[in-house]
Amino acid sequence: MARSLGTFAAVSAALMIGVGATALSATGSGDETLRLHLGSDGNQFVYSNAGDPVTQAIEAQKNCRITVDGPLAGIDGNNQGPGLKDGSIGIKTGGSTGVPCARVDGTEELTVSLDGVPDAVRASLDLEFKGGAAVDIIVSRGGTEVDAFQVRTGGSIVPGEGVDGSSGSPYTATATAAEPVVNCRNASDSGPDSGPNDNCYVTIEPDASFDAVTFRPLSGEVSLEGSGDFGNDAAFDTIFFLEGxxxxxxxxxxxxxxxxxxxxxxxxxxxxxxxxxxxxxxxxxxxxxxxxxxxxxxxxxxxxxxxxxxxxxxxxxxxxxxxxxxxxxxxxxxxxxxxxxxxxxxxxxxxxxxxxxxxxxxxxxxxxxxxxxxxxxxxxxxxxxxxxxxxxxxxxxxxxxxx
Known part of the structure; x- marks a missing residue:
């Protein structure tokens, strides 16, 4: 039967107010952002606009496995789901490859969803790599893919392909809908636990707004971080820039x-x-x-x-x-x-x-x-x-x- 009706997509999330936080403010002159901060001074999502911030704490669970399910954002993954260790979010696995909880490998994927905030128009992601990594970053809205990007490091970089990021630390790169492949950290494979030297601050700019981002390594491993390797400098938080x-x-x-x-x-x-x-x-x-x-x-x-x-x-x-x-x-x-x-x-x-x-x-x-x-x-x-x-x-x- 044909239908001429559209969709009321109505999502209500009761925001859990963190320490020092108050109610949302709907309008303001500054950017509306959702930050993921993972550092020695705390692990949390923070929503900000012209009003006071609203926080969602991320509590460590048994055996480093975490549960992150709103009200601002959620984190999900395959296998045993997400884990957190030493400021790095990955997949909780029992295998011998990599560090359980702290990394996502080629058999795994990790998704961050925006639950109680507006859709994002772009994001800056604090990512740590191990090995010659090639990682697909897929953004979606309502379960439908909006855009796809790829970040390459070390041996996964193909000469003549992709846009090169910065040549020195802090390593940065920007992927756009027009140029979705970026090369980061020059041509050396990433070694783990090297402070900011094995991180890349990747900005993604899709053609349309999105409410979820998924990380899928094709080679090497990746961790989602939030400024911990940069001395808790909030400028290197993972940041989602939101529609007002x-x-x-x-x-x-x-x-x-x-x-x-x-x-x-x-x-x-x-x-x-x-x-x-x-x-x-x-x-x-x-x-x-x-x-x-x-x-x-x-x-x-x-x-x-x-x-x-x-x-x-x-x-x-x-x-x-x-x-x-x-x-x-x-x-x-x-x-x-x-x-x-x-x-x-x-x-x-x-x-x-x-x-x-x-x-x-x-x-x-x-x-x-x-x-x-x-x-x-x-x-x-x-x-x-x-x-x-x-x-x-x-x-x-x-x-x-x-x-």
Whole structure:
């Protein structure tokens, strides 16, 4: 069945506030960044913009294996998953090759995902190499590859191929979508545990934004680091440079509605009073449209304390043939678990505004059991002599994906 509806990609993350951290600020004059700092002064992700920073500590686990699962970012890998040792993140393995936990070899891969922050537009990565390394760096968004880069060192460098990085320490290199292969550390193989001399600070600049980066060695080994070999100098943290938030949603007339219209895609999302009657705390959000794919992405982010918000929304997408005006159906993924989790959104069992849970919110009981959003109404209008357009009015709680 053909569909003319886009995607509401809505991800809510309750940020765990670290020492000295306060709530997110949605706008500011400086760069929005997510830093990975791994040093003798602590291991953590730090989100920063114009407001005070928000931190996510990385705690060492038994046998150097670590669990990193939000709220700002996650780290995952194959085999036994990620590990941390002496300021280096790799894969926890039991093999004899390399240093378990601290490196990623040719049989392994390591992925960093951005969970509770905006997508990244570029990244500067503190990478340590061993041997004549060739490492693929793949960036993706929503599970789909955006761009791929390759960093080569030592014997993996092919004369005449790739862009050369700096000739001395600190070794740096920049890979772009136009020139994705870079050579780092001249032509000598990397020896381990040489301070900054076996590191390369690699900047990647893809053509589009991304929410995950994966490291896959083809030869040699690589470790993900964050300035530890540079004396904890934060200038050499692994840094993701982020898209800015579109704004903040509250529950007053001045800040409750976000609207966007590009091409044939239109969306207007209004935040209502929290259905449990709790005080409404501003939520940063991003609101974007992919005109070619005819999708709309609305991404609110919880701050401290986390809140279950209620929304009403109106969306419209590309016109459909007037000979079959009912070919579009609204789907959503209430658990945010990917394409296999999408299902048709149900109709509301009654008027969500007749007897709301609290004044200014909705009656959550009209949402069918097992669902978190429902359709209030839909209307079809004539777009041209041969096309009609469907507009959907919906309400819900939580933050699903819709399409």
């Amino acid at each position: 938030y579109s704004g903040e949603l509250g529950c007053t007339e001045a800040n409750r509605t976000a609207t966007i219209e590009q091409g044939s895609v239109y969306g207007s999302i209004t935040r209502l009073e929290n259905p449990d009657g709790s005080d409404c705390v501003l939520k940063p959000y991003t609101l974007t449209v992919d005109v070619e794919a005819e999708t709309l992405s609305f991404v609110p982010v919880d701050i401290d304390p986390p809140q279950l918000a209620a929304y009403q929304a109106t969306v419209a997408f590309a016109p459909q043939s007037s000979s079959n005006p009912f070919t579009s159906q609204l789907e959503y993924d209430q658990d945010d678990d990917g394409p296999l989790g999408f299902e048709f959104m149900p109709w509301c069992a009654g008027d969500p505004f007749a007897t709301p849970d609290v004044p200014g919110s909705i009656d959550t009981s009209v949402i069918p059991a097992g669902d978190t959003w429902c359709i209030v109404s839909e209307g079809t209008t004539i777009a041209s002599a041969t096309e009609t357009r469907t507009t959907w009015n919906i309400v819900g709680i939580g933050d699903p994906k819709l399409r």
